[in-house]
Amino acid sequence: MRCLVSILFILLLMTGMSSCRRTAAPVHYEVPVEAEDSLDADTLPEESSEMRELEASLNLDRVFDDFMYAFVRSPRLQRERVHYPLPVVTADSLQDTLVRYLDCASEFGFMMGDFYTLLFSHPSQMEESKSADEETVRVERINLHEMQVRSFDFERRHGKWMLIGLEDKGVGQSDCADFLEFYAHFSTDSLFQSRHLARRLRFSMLDPEDDNIYVEGTITAQQWFSFCPDVPSGIISNVRYGQTFLPDHMVLQKCGIANGMQETFTFDQKGGRWLLTSYEN
Secondary structure (H helix, E strand, C coil), X not given: CHHHHHHHHHHHHHHCCCCCEECCCCCCCCCCCCCCCCCCHXXXXXXXXXXXXXXXXXXXCCCHHHHHHHHCCCHHHHHHCECCCEEEEXXXXXXXXXXXXXXXXXXXXXXXXXXXXXXXXXXXXXXXHHCCCCCEXXXXXXXXXXXXXXXXXXXXXXXXXXXXXXXXXXXXXXXXXXXXXXXXXHXXXXXXXXXXEEEEEEEEEEECCEEEEEEEEEEXXXXXXXXXXXCCCCEEEEEECXXXXXXXXXXXXEEECCCCCEEEEEEEEECCEEEEXXXXX
């Protein structure tokens, strides 16, 4: 990334900036109905000393993000923090399915990569992820290939975060359907992407010569493709802390896991067309 940033920085100096200042057809998930837990305590993997130390260092039930980071990595928490039988709501069924065992390691694999993604419509909503006041949080696995969303509902019960339910639906039933349908193409089709960039795209990045200083300005579509940051695609995530979404403005935040990396892609709908209007790194 540092090499890519340096290339862009040189391009910006050569071409000039207008302003510069420092400062993943619907697919049905297969889940067992009233299935018995096929694992007993003796067959489950032991928790590593590193995992126990991590849990001890975090206040797991205060800020949800700290709990989630440990939950997706800890077999013990996955056994203790799922309220069985777990109801599964599907859009095409009038009756919930009850699940007595959930393979959490597999279900939450999408949260085990180098980063996760969040969706917002207003900068103030970004601070909600750091709040200790939330009592219910929904984690979404958004499959842009199959256009399906699986939601995991967590609730703080008796002071402890618990997974209490699942919901499956198509992307078209999401309150972010219009944006997600657009973004599925934007993230995988470079020609489509080139047609959905603002003519002058706002840009903010760390100065390659000084990590304490930001360089801000505007770039063209040609400059965007010169360094082309990795746009999240395939299966992405969203964590709903209570935020609501506007029909014409969306912020996708790419957050590094345990490395402090953060990239922000801002999209606006203008004249019925979504455009990437701003990028921050």
